Amino acid sequence: MSRGLLYVIVCAAGAAGQVGRLVGLAQASGWTVQVIATPPALNFIDAAALERQTGRPVRSRYRSPDAPRPPRADAIVVAPATYNTINKFAQGIADTYALSLLAEAPGLGIPVVVLPFVSTALAARPVFRRSVTDLRAEGVQVLLGSGEFEPHEPGAGGSAVDGYPWHLALRSL
Template sequence: MTGPHPRSEHRPVLYVIACGSPLARHVGRLVELAQQVGWEVCLVTTPDGAKFVDRAALARLTGHPVRTHYKNAGDPDLLPPADAMIVCPATVNTVNKWAAGITDTLALGLLVEGQGKGLPVVVVPFTNSAMAAHPAFQAGLSRLREWGTTVLFGDHVFPLHPPGAAERHLHAFPWEAAVAALPDRCDSAAA
């Protein structure tokens, strides 16, 4: 991992939200790719996502603390406001709760609020073929698409793996696709 991108008030802010998946161990790659195209990146994890990431390394990389929990009332915000969000890796649990409007974690609260603010949001699920077959997950993805979320999911993005085989497929994950799906906000923010 490289060092944090120099801070500038002209760079748009991207929240990367990582869920509880072995793929989250490699989320630094997504952070670096977004920084390379001019985003200031802040990392938020779900409580299960926090189990997979190196918080200290990612805080050094982004220049911001890695957030997992809601702040206490009256505490200052530790992160600048988001201009866009990427949820990657997104789990079936997070997609289902988000589509239902549940905000029982900071990550979900930010997603529901960001959607209400009209922020661009990209979601990239990482799950196995059995979990992906559940009707609630499929309905949740459809609902998120209808609400304007960019959903990157399917064999054209990343083929599903069988249950228990996630570790064998982490190396081939297309992190670049998530960044490429973001709107070109960097040029407009600098103008």
């Protein structure tokens, strides 16, 4: 039984190369998965492998005007979510296909879960803390702090990849 269509928005962070783990967990839970990559994330992922896994093309650009409109997501997970994407999402900046989808989602009532992959130095910035607060005020679940997920030390992102808690995003849907 399908739970619906889950958009997995993947950003250019260290854990991005393992996003197939999230896809597999989502599919095992009954979701149909569409991977959306930010343009820089394309250098971090194996798009061909993800397309084989999902049976769908990895999207990173707007469709052409004559192309069919893709189905609307029932839920969205942003993982790994970067400092840049989280701040842009909170400010309503829609300068990529992925951010355009995120900008619309709260207004459409689409549940969004954000699982950051950021350092403690970036997470300590006032602008980042405001962004997290603003997104939460709109009903976006940002899995950060309170024992959910903690940022890694600066320069330690590579060692944090294997322990990245993909399962938390699905548990929160």
